[in-house]
Amino acid sequence: MRLDAHxxxxxxxxxxxxxxxxxxxxxxxxxxxxxxxxxxxxxVAVALVFAIAASGEFARGxxxxxxxxxxxxxxxxxxxxxxxxxxxxxxxxxxxxxxxxERLFGSGRAILSLREDYRNxxxxxxxxxxxxxxxxxxxxHDEAGLYDEDxxxxxxxxxxxxxxxxxxxLQNKVRPFVELSFMPKKLTSDPNALHxxxxxxxxxxxxxxxxxxxxxxxxxxxxxxxYGENEVAQWYFEVWNEPNIDxxxxxxxxTTYFELYDHAARAVKRVSTxxxxxxxxxxxxxxxDRFLAHCKEKNVPVDFVSTHxxxxxxxxxxxxxxxxxxxxxxxxRAVNKVHEQIAASAYPKMPLIxxxxxxxxxxxxxxxxxxxxxxxxxxxxxxxxxxxxxMSYWAFSDVFEEQGVVKMPFYGxxxxxxxxxxxxxxxxDFALLHRLGDTRVDVSSDAALVxxxxxxxxxxxxxxxxxxxGVGRAxxxxxxxxxxxxxxxxxxxxxxxxxxxxAYEKMGRPASPTMAQIEELRKAAAMPRAExxxxxxxxxxxxxxxxxxxxxxxxx
Numbered sequence: 001m002r003l004d005a006h007x008x009x010x011x012x013x014x015x016x017x018x019x020x021x022x023x024x025x026x027x028x029x030x031x032x033x034x035x036x037x038x039x040x041x042x043x044v045a046v047a048l049v050f051a052i053a054a055s056g057e058f059a060r061g062x063x064x065x066x067x068x069x070x071x072x073x074x075x076x077x078x079x080x081x082x083x084x085x086x087x088x089x090x091x092x093x094x095x096x097x098x099x100x101x102e103r104l105f106g107s108g109r110a111i112l113s114l115r116e117d118y119r120n121x122x123x124x125x126x127x128x129x130x131x132x133x134x135x136x137x138x139x140x141h142d143e144a145g146l147y148d149e150d151x152x153x154x155x156x157x158x159x160x161x162x163x164x165x166x167x168x169x170l171q172n173k174v175r176p177f178v179e180l181s182f183m184p185k186k187l188t189s190d191p192n193a194l195h196x197x198x199x200x201x202x203x204x205x206x207x208x209x210x211x212x213x214x215x216x217x218x219x220x221x222x223x224x225x226x227y228g229e230n231e232v233a234q235w236y237f238e239v240w241n242e243p244n245i246d247x248x249x250x251x252x253x254x255t256t257y258f259e260l261y262d263h264a265a266r267a268v269k270r271v272s273t274x275x276x277x278x279x280x281x282x283x284x285x286x287x288x289d290r291f292l293a294h295c296k297e298k299n300v301p302v303d304f305v306s307t308h309x310x311x312x313x314x315x316x317x318x319x320x321x322x323x324x325x326x327x328x329x330x331x332x333r334a335v336n337k338v339h340e341q342i343a344a345s346a347y348p349k350m351p352l353i354x355x356x357x358x359x360x361x362x363x364x365x366x367x368x369x370x371x372x373x374x375x376x377x378x379x380x381x382x383x384x385x386x387x388x389x390x391m392s393y394w395a396f397s398d399v400f401e402e403q404g405v406v407k408m409p410f411y412g413x414x415x416x417x418x419x420x421x422x423x424x425x426x427x428x429d430f431a432l433l434h435r436l437g438d439t440r441v442d443v444s445s446d447a448a449l450v451x452x453x454x455x456x457x458x459x460x461x462x463x464x465x466x467x468x469x470g471v472g473r474a475x476x477x478x479x480x481x482x483x484x485x486x487x488x489x490x491x492x493x494x495x496x497x498x499x500x501x502x503a504y505e506k507m508g509r510p511a512s513p514t515m516a517q518i519e520e521l522r523k524a525a526a527m528p529r530a531e532x533x534x535x536x537x538x539x540x541x542x543x544x545x546x547x548x549x550x551x552x553x554x555x556x
């Protein structure tokens with residue numbers, strides 16, 4: 001709908017825009033439509049449309065992500081504002097909303113869990129999320145000292161570090177998501193098959209498949225004897241990590257991995273049929289269909305499917321197409337692909353556990369260290385809801401050494417906490433998202449989540465998402481409540497609030513901050529205080545800066 005600039009409504013519309021304090025230049029507004037009856041519901045939204053149209057620049061129904069990403073092109077650098085009116089109906093259709101995004105996290109390799117800073121960060125993340133499980137690589141690495149052989153080739157086991165590692169998790173009320181990797185030197189078929197990671201794990205098949213199976217069974221049996229079958233039955237066992245790429249040199253990759261899996265799965269189930277085993281733990285959302293077909297054909301135990309994807313994976317690798325898929329959309333498109341493969345398999349009810357994802361598989365400060373992660377996470381949760389049992393953010397902490405010892409606090413590490421336990425925006429974002437309710441209420445917006453808590457109160461997330469390389473624009477959001485609401489509590493994380501990066505830049509980006517500077521960075525990264533805002537005429541208006549995530553809480 002477009003109004004003529006000389007229409008008699010223009011003066012009235014401009015007055016409405018002024019009173020609503022909403023900028024009237026290049027605004028996008030969504031019609032709020034009742035899903036059941038298909039009619040426009042809010043007079044306030046109509047007034048907003050008129051006000052926008054009166055400016056002569058009514059946008060033509062673009063998606064907010066696309067509109068904001070367009071700022072990188074002809075609109076780059078212009079101080080423009082997007083607008084959206086969202087109706088909040090507490091009695092709208094709803095469904096259960098388990099917090100699948102915060103139960104499982106990845107971390108640096110197993111041996112790092114013995115460090116004090118690792119455990120401090122674990123406790124910090126546990127306090128602000130629903131963390132239940134930690135997954136890490138390399139419990140079988142020789143640095144953990146688990147496997148050796150005597151002169152006659154007989155296996156010799158030492159569980160000292162393994163026990164300390166798992167004891168440490170359990171003492172912090174976190175369970176292991178056990179990744180069975182990598183190959184001990186005395187068991188490998190190729191001592192030179194070392195991965196490029198700094199800790200140089202061996203990624204070759206075993207030289208003796210029966211010894212591999214015996215090794216996995218002995219390891220698993222020790223865990224059951226130490227912690228009890230009832231406890232270990234609540235863990236998960238996953239075979240290897242990303243065998244479809246350079247973490248596995250078996251040839252051909254798929255069939256040799258399937259053999260690795262078969263021996264491990266049978267070994268685990270011999271200890272107890274109650275223990276949960278799965279795979280293929282692939283990169284790029286690969287092999288799930290082939291893996292399940294193999295398990296069915298060979299009658300191999302399987303309790304869940306696991307796989308990985310990252311926002312900057314290529315469509316050629318994930319889907320076999322030449323599409324240009326946005327970083328904002330790649331993760332949940334891949335999740336949906338595997339979800340559909342499982343539904344079409346011989347195991348249509350098989351749980352899907354996404355054991356690694358993030359916005360990037362490499363290090364970019366403007367991605368994983370930045371406020372971008374809040375809107376990215378919120379949108380990922382919105383799109384992946386109902387497709388997976390758990391999703392494991394990679395990773396909870398920058399106590400992490402895949403590329404070597406950390407050289408500076410902010411380098412695009414994967415963690416929620418930077419070196420020296422400095423919170424990143426993602427840490428605060430997860431804390432906000434944790435406060436969402438466990439029932440999701442329908443809303444006509446692709447930049448909002450409306451949830452209801454057990455006490456009947458509402459928790460609403462709204463965000464301003466665009467690609468990290470984009471310029472971005474502020475976004476005005478009018479929330480209109482169908483039921484009476486007097487006030488709301490609003491907490492916003494963006495690049496200026498709940499982020500240490502501005503303070504770090506002002507310091508001159510020191511590679512080794514002093515203790516005083518570290519404390520200053522922690523203070524700068526603190527969660528912003530909630531602000532109480534009055535609701536007038538059923539509405540409250542928020543202005544979200546680029547890459548902002550807001551939590552709006554409505555008391556019961």
